[in-house]
Amino acid sequence: AQKITQTQPGMFVQEKEAVTLDCTYDTSDPSYGLFWYKQPSSGEMIFLIYQGSYDQQNATEGRYSLNFQKARKSANLVISASQLGDSAMYFCAMREGLRRDDKIIFGKGTRLHILP
Amino acid sequence: NAGVTQTPKFQVLKTGQSMTLQCAQDMNHEYMSWYRQDPGMGLRLIHYSVGAGITDQGEVPNGYNVSRSTTEDFPLRLLSAAPSQTSVYFCASIGPGREGSPSYEQYFGPGTRLTVT
Numbered sequence: 001a002q003k004i005t006q007t008q009p010g011m012f013v014q015e016k017e018a019v020t021l022d023c024t025y026d027t028s029d030p031s032y033g034l035f036w037y038k039q040p041s042s043g044e045m046i047f048l049i050y051q052g053s054y055d056q057q058n059a060t061e062g063r064y065s066l067n068f069q070k071a072r073k074s075a076n077l078v079i080s081a082s083q084l085g086d087s088a089m090y091f092c093a094m095r096e097g098l099r100r101d102d103k104i105i106f107g108k109g110t111r112l113h114i115l116p
Numbered sequence: 117n118a119g120v121t122q123t124p125k126f127q128v129l130k131t132g133q134s135m136t137l138q139c140a141q142d143m144n145h146e147y148m149s150w151y152r153q154d155p156g157m158g159l160r161l162i163h164y165s166v167g168a169g170i171t172d173q174g175e176v177p178n179g180y181n182v183s184r185s186t187t188e189d190f191p192l193r194l195l196s197a198a199p200s201q202t203s204v205y206f207c208a209s210i211g212p213g214r215e216g217s218p219s220y221e222q223y224f225g226p227g228t229r230l231t232v233t
Contacts, residue, residue, distance in 0.1 A: 009156075044226055044227070045224035050221070091159065103149075108156060
């Protein structure tokens with residue numbers, strides 16, 4: 001079974017609109033961390049935001065916020081006021097356990113296209 | 117700090133050839149890993165290491181070898197390249213996060229695009 005599921009292979013959004021990228025995860029470990037990464041066409045992986053399983057509040061980082069719904073095992077990325085530069089591939093990832101050497105597993109990604 | 121560096125950026129191999137993808141980090145991170153990225157598959161873990169002298173297999177280890185003789189370097193070896201190994205390869209390390217990020221964060225190299233014909 002997939003540990004990380006991103007159900008939207010591609011999305012098209014008008015510039016300045018808000019975007020929600022879906023991510024659901026599967027784990028029985030009470031301790032875990034959830035990550036979002038951006039991969040622009042240049043290919044590098046850029047860390048965006050992190051949510052720990054014990055964090056009480058949803059993580060925010062500038063225009064990025066993580067809508068963490070623990071009971072539903074959902075960790076959606078919300079981008080407010082989208083910009084053309086947000087066009088990229090976005091990956092959700094999970095680390096089961098919170099030790100440094102716990103492996104990080106990635107979803108298959110969502111390709112976001114921002115339309116002018 | 118240079119962060120995580122990878123060489124080469126691009127490589128074309130013929131089936132059956134061998135080569136080593138180089139990865140180095142100057143952040144004194146103990147944990148390093150190799151991923152491959154294929155269209156529609158996300159990133160899949162090949163091998164990882166939790167310190168010098170210690171390596172372990174990830175999801176897709178077949179056809180690849182690794183070693184970790186120093187903290188800084190984590191090379192990935194293809195002993196006999198196959199067309200199925202055509203992919204983009206990322207090396208990453210895990211270490212203390214930057215301000216505002218989690219206790220540990222994963223740092224990625226720029227990637228190596230490998231084509232096997």
